[in-house]
Amino acid sequence: MSKVELTETQKNIIQIRKRMNRRSIEEEKFNGFTKKKMWTYLWIFLFTPYGIYRLFDENNEFLYQQKVVWLIVGIVYIVCMINQFIHIF
Amino acid sequence: MKDKLMEAILKVAEKLQTNRYMSAIRNAFTALLPITICGAFSVLFTSVICTPNEQGISLANFEIFRWLENLNPMFDAAYYATLNFLTIGLVVLIAIELGKQYGIQQDMTLPLVALSCYVTLCATTMIVTNDQGISFDVADVLAVKYTNAQGLFMAMISSILSGEIYIRLVKGGKMRISLPETVPSNVANAFNVLIPGVVTIFIISGIGLLFNEVFGYSFYDAIARWIQAPLTGVLTGLPGYLLLFWVSTLLWVVGIHGTQTLGAIYSAPMLLALTENTDAVLKGLEPTNILNTGFISCFTIITGAGITGGLLIAILLFSKRDDYRTIAKLSIAPAIFNINETMTFGLPIVLNPILAIPFMFAPVISATFAYWMTVIGFAQVISFQVPWTTPVGIMGFLATGGHIGTAITQIICVALSVVIYTPFVLISNKQAQMEENQA
Numbered sequence: 001m002s003k004v005e006l007t008e009t010q011k012n013i014i015q016i017r018k019r020m021n022r023r024s025i026e027e028e029k030f031n032g033f034t035k036k037k038m039w040t041y042l043w044i045f046l047f048t049p050y051g052i053y054r055l056f057d058e059n060n061e062f063l064y065q066q067k068v069v070w071l072i073v074g075i076v077y078i079v080c081m082i083n084q085f086i087h088i089f
Numbered sequence: 090m091k092d093k094l095m096e097a098i099l100k101v102a103e104k105l106q107t108n109r110y111m112s113a114i115r116n117a118f119t120a121l122l123p124i125t126i127c128g129a130f131s132v133l134f135t136s137v138i139c140t141p142n143e144q145g146i147s148l149a150n151f152e153i154f155r156w157l158e159n160l161n162p163m164f165d166a167a168y169y170a171t172l173n174f175l176t177i178g179l180v181v182l183i184a185i186e187l188g189k190q191y192g193i194q195q196d197m198t199l200p201l202v203a204l205s206c207y208v209t210l211c212a213t214t215m216i217v218t219n220d221q222g223i224s225f226d227v228a229d230v231l232a233v234k235y236t237n238a239q240g241l242f243m244a245m246i247s248s249i250l251s252g253e254i255y256i257r258l259v260k261g262g263k264m265r266i267s268l269p270e271t272v273p274s275n276v277a278n279a280f281n282v283l284i285p286g287v288v289t290i291f292i293i294s295g296i297g298l299l300f301n302e303v304f305g306y307s308f309y310d311a312i313a314r315w316i317q318a319p320l321t322g323v324l325t326g327l328p329g330y331l332l333l334f335w336v337s338t339l340l341w342v343v344g345i346h347g348t349q350t351l352g353a354i355y356s357a358p359m360l361l362a363l364t365e366n367t368d369a370v371l372k373g374l375e376p377t378n379i380l381n382t383g384f385i386s387c388f389t390i391i392t393g394a395g396i397t398g399g400l401l402i403a404i405l406l407f408s409k410r411d412d413y414r415t416i417a418k419l420s421i422a423p424a425i426f427n428i429n430e431t432m433t434f435g436l437p438i439v440l441n442p443i444l445a446i447p448f449m450f451a452p453v454i455s456a457t458f459a460y461w462m463t464v465i466g467f468a469q470v471i472s473f474q475v476p477w478t479t480p481v482g483i484m485g486f487l488a489t490g491g492h493i494g495t496a497i498t499q500i501i502c503v504a505l506s507v508v509i510y511t512p513f514v515l516i517s518n519k520q521a522q523m524e525e526n527q528a
Binding site: 012 | 092093095096099100102103106116117119120121122123124127162163165166167169170171174177178181182185186194200343344345346350476478
């Protein structure tokens with residue numbers, strides 16, 4: 001089978017495409033919808049302390065930025081709940 | 090000539106993808122997605138399950154489920170912590186992402202500085218009008234427009250600006266405070282970033298003051314007027330929207346993840362449009378923004394970019410090519426959950442001159458069709474964000490809080506894409522036949 005020699009432009013195209021798709025794969029690490037993560041979201045709203053414990057548990061695969069932002073959500077949620085209870089009682 | 094054109098497209102796409110600000114914004118929005126979905130579900134639970142509603146459907150309408158009303162405070166709090174606090178999360182996330190780009194991801198002061206800078210740009214007094222029509226000032230409050238999706242644009246600009254200033258000052262090293270070696274490293278680090286942090290906050294606060302004094306309106310108002318309104322206008326109008334997603338499929342055709350590459354451009358205005366709809370539903374008003382994040386998932390990238398679910402069905406019905414049929418069969422399960430990489434890279438659609446044509450036009454036709462179905466009232470305006478992996482029909486039903494017409498529209502969109510793809514599947518049959526004859 002004869003090999004077709006690629007032009008410089010074609011080689012460049014292959015390189016750029018490889019670089020760009022490698023980045024897309026890196027961004028896949030952000031996947032926020034794994035089974036463990038979704039259970040953690042649920043626990044943050046059902047019982048926030050346990051949800052936050054799961055968030056920082058080493059066995060869970062949350063990225064640093066996901067931990068920070070969900071911690072903010074957990075804290076604001078707790079404050080809102082306390083506020084609601086104060087109004088009810 | 091073809092190669093040169095492709096190289097030019099790829100270079101532009103790469104510039105867009107590797108730009109550090111675009112990348113930080115895109116990643117921040119990706120990390121925010123579960124939060125917006127949780128918020129949307131909270132509103133959905135409140136309005137469709139827990140609140141008795143005489144005009145619409147609700148589980149709490151049944152006497153046996155009336156107790157569900159007691160759960161409303163939990164969902165209200167979840168809604169506030171997620172959708173109403175979205176912008177704060179975005180400020181922090183962009184700062185972290187920017188730090189990562191510069192290799193200082195472990196600097197915890199950076200997101201805090203970015204957050205402080207953002208708050209310095211927010212007015213902390215607001216005018217409230219009571220039932221008698223009397224207006225008065227309330228001091229020391231942060232209006233919800235600064236924490237919900239309305240503040241997204243200011244959050245992006247302020248976070249990038251403050252992050253950039255802070256990182257440059259820290260990396261410059263001239264503002265470090267030298268402490269004796271006996272001082273623990275964590276204490277020394279805190280002192281090293283002290284002056285850059287303070288200077289950054291003063292600069293951003295100064296910019297806010299400048300806008301107030303020179304232009305007569307706040308930084309927030311300036312961004313809302315000069316950037317947010319025009320960009321939102323273009324992208325939430327049908328021509329701008331269609332052009333954007335046509336370019337996205339064009340990138341896919343040359344082998345690039347188009348949806349991710351252009352994500353930074355459309356994420357903020359589209360999310361803003363959706364959260365405005367969610368807010369409207371919660372207040373009992375009619376949602377008005379037809380084109381939004383939910384619309385993208387429901388009608389533009391349903392069954393995957395290029396609406397390849399239509400191609401899959403067309404192949405199973407009409408293709409005589411064994412290779413196509415094998416890949417189509419393998420792709421059925423992922424396609425149900427809107428994943429189509431097996432089709433785009435397996436057939437492949439990428440660099441396939443025959444299948445590229447319907448791939449680029451199916452989303453445009455589907456989006457236009459769904460838009461007009463919404464305008465005439467057959468489908469409802471999408472108001473709730475649901476995970477993009479939700480299957481066709483169920484997604485439309487959930488995203489509108491239980492509207493059958495929208496679910497049917499989604500199914501019709503996939504059927505339309507079958508019609509669009511079919512002639513090209515037949516052409517590929519002929520092409521395969523010709524190649525076989527030549528061989």
